[in-house]
Amino acid sequence: MSTKPLYRDTENGKLGGVCAGIAVTLGAEVWLVRLIFVSLFFFTGFFLAILIYIIACLLLDKMPIKKQQQQSIYANHSMKTKPWQQGHSAEKLLENITAELDDIDNGLQKMENYVISFSYKMDREFKQQ
Structure with a gap:
């Protein structure tokens, strides 16, 4: 234990x-x-x-x-499964998780946009030399 x-x-x-x-x-x-x-x-x-x-x-x-x-x-x-417990209702929990997943998705989109951008290619070229 x-x-x-x-x-x-x-x-x-x-x-x-x-x-x-x-x-x-x-x-x-x-x-x-x-x-x-x-x-x-x-x-x-x-x-x-x-x-x-x-x-x-x-x-x-x-x-x-x-x-x-x-x-x-x-x-x-x-x-929360009982009224006296701490926690969120199922709806609020779903909203929290959805908001976190949206934040992750926005971060991934920003990363993807940077990787396919011209400035990323230029940064790679300068770092190789």
């Missing part, structure tokens, strides 16, 4: 990103982790919950940029 490292997710976090990081690591909904923390806040005394949060905020590293990008891509492509 592989374990995921625990990071602070400052991109999706409200304060320090501790609850969002725990949610990513556990594969849970962020709102559920926040609800558990608020319950801990009220039932164990305010000081203890704040102390735990501050210690976690100081000890946990920020999520690396590459992992944040992967998380945002995953968030754009996640579909």
